[in-house]
Amino acid sequence: MIEITDVHKSFGRTHVLRGVSLSAQAGTVTVILGPSGSGKSTLLRCINHLEKVDSGRVRVDGELIGYRQVGNRLHELSERQILRQRAGIGFVFQNFNLFPHLTALENVAEAPISAQRRPRAQVYERARDLLTRVGLGDRADAYPRQLSGGQQQRVAIARALALEPKLILFDEPTSALDPELVGEVLDVLRDLAASGTTMIVVTHEIGFAREAADTVVFIDEGRIVEQGTPAEVLDNPRHERTRAFLSKVLV
Numbered sequence: 001m002i003e004i005t006d007v008h009k010s011f012g013r014t015h016v017l018r019g020v021s022l023s024a025q026a027g028t029v030t031v032i033l034g035p036s037g038s039g040k041s042t043l044l045r046c047i048n049h050l051e052k053v054d055s056g057r058v059r060v061d062g063e064l065i066g067y068r069q070v071g072n073r074l075h076e077l078s079e080r081q082i083l084r085q086r087a088g089i090g091f092v093f094q095n096f097n098l099f100p101h102l103t104a105l106e107n108v109a110e111a112p113i114s115a116q117r118r119p120r121a122q123v124y125e126r127a128r129d130l131l132t133r134v135g136l137g138d139r140a141d142a143y144p145r146q147l148s149g150g151q152q153q154r155v156a157i158a159r160a161l162a163l164e165p166k167l168i169l170f171d172e173p174t175s176a177l178d179p180e181l182v183g184e185v186l187d188v189l190r191d192l193a194a195s196g197t198t199m200i201v202v203t204h205e206i207g208f209a210r211e212a213a214d215t216v217v218f219i220d221e222g223r224i225v226e227q228g229t230p231a232e233v234l235d236n237p238r239h240e241r242t243r244a245f246l247s248k249v250l251v
């Protein structure tokens with residue numbers, strides 16, 4: 001489903017991703033761990049072409065992201081084609097990024113109406129179902145400011161699901177939340193994982209990684225240091241750098 005091959009990305013002189021290769025099967029959960037600044041967000045942003053890779057390839061469901069290959073040359077896709085690809089890849093940000101002037105329901109319905117031009121009644125019915133799925137069926141008419149952080153993030157997850165993505169990327173989805181609200185968002189992620197959603201989750205929630213991940217990837221200084229099952233990486237890390245990182249987050 002996802003195949004990332006030797007991706008490099010620099011910002012000016014900062015070489016952030018230094019040859020990242022990673023693959024994941026459909027229906028699996030990949031958790032990415034790593035210290036601040038190690039390139040985790042940049043990797044997610046390269047997957048849906050919010051950032052352009054300097055070199056390397058990203059394929060999602062067999063499709064090259066951001067480019068069309070002609071012989072050995074890559075031609076960047078048009079903005080329209082990129083938006084179409086991006087619609088197949090959900091992205092849930094740390095800070096929810098909801099439209100403040102739209103209700104929860106309208107936030108969830110916005111992209112299917114504007115990007116996919118689907119019939120309104122059908123979109124709204126599905127948006128209500130998605131809000132129910134994330135436990136917010138009774139808050140459909142609330143504006144983001146009337147919702148807690150955990151509720152806003154659950155709306156953001158429903159919004160990501162609304163386009164029926166092949167894959168959902170989560171960038172530290174609980175790190176902006178008050179501690180007592182983290183659990184309700186992780187419950188939604190667990191539910192998605194159990195129902196076979198293909199997910200890549202950047203998080204420091206080791207408990208979630210242990211329960212829900214098929215693969216745990218530890219990234220440091222723009223390179224994958226090790227990857228394996230949660231038991232392998234979390235309980236028997238092979239690398240000193242993984243051990244040092246885990247000893248800081250496992251309190």
Ligand SMILES: Nc1ncnc2c1ncn2[C@@H]1O[C@H](COP(=O)(O)OP(=O)(O)OP(=O)(O)O)[C@@H](O)[C@H]1O
Nearest residue numbers: 011012014016034035036037038039040041042043
């Ligand atoms: N648009 C940008 N322009 C310049 N530098 C950037 C940009 N985006 C990221 N960086 C730099 O790239 C490096 C990696 O950042 P990134 O956000 O990918 O790390 P991260 O592992 O997600 O960290 P965190 O856990 O703190 O979010 C950092 O040094 C950051 O300052």
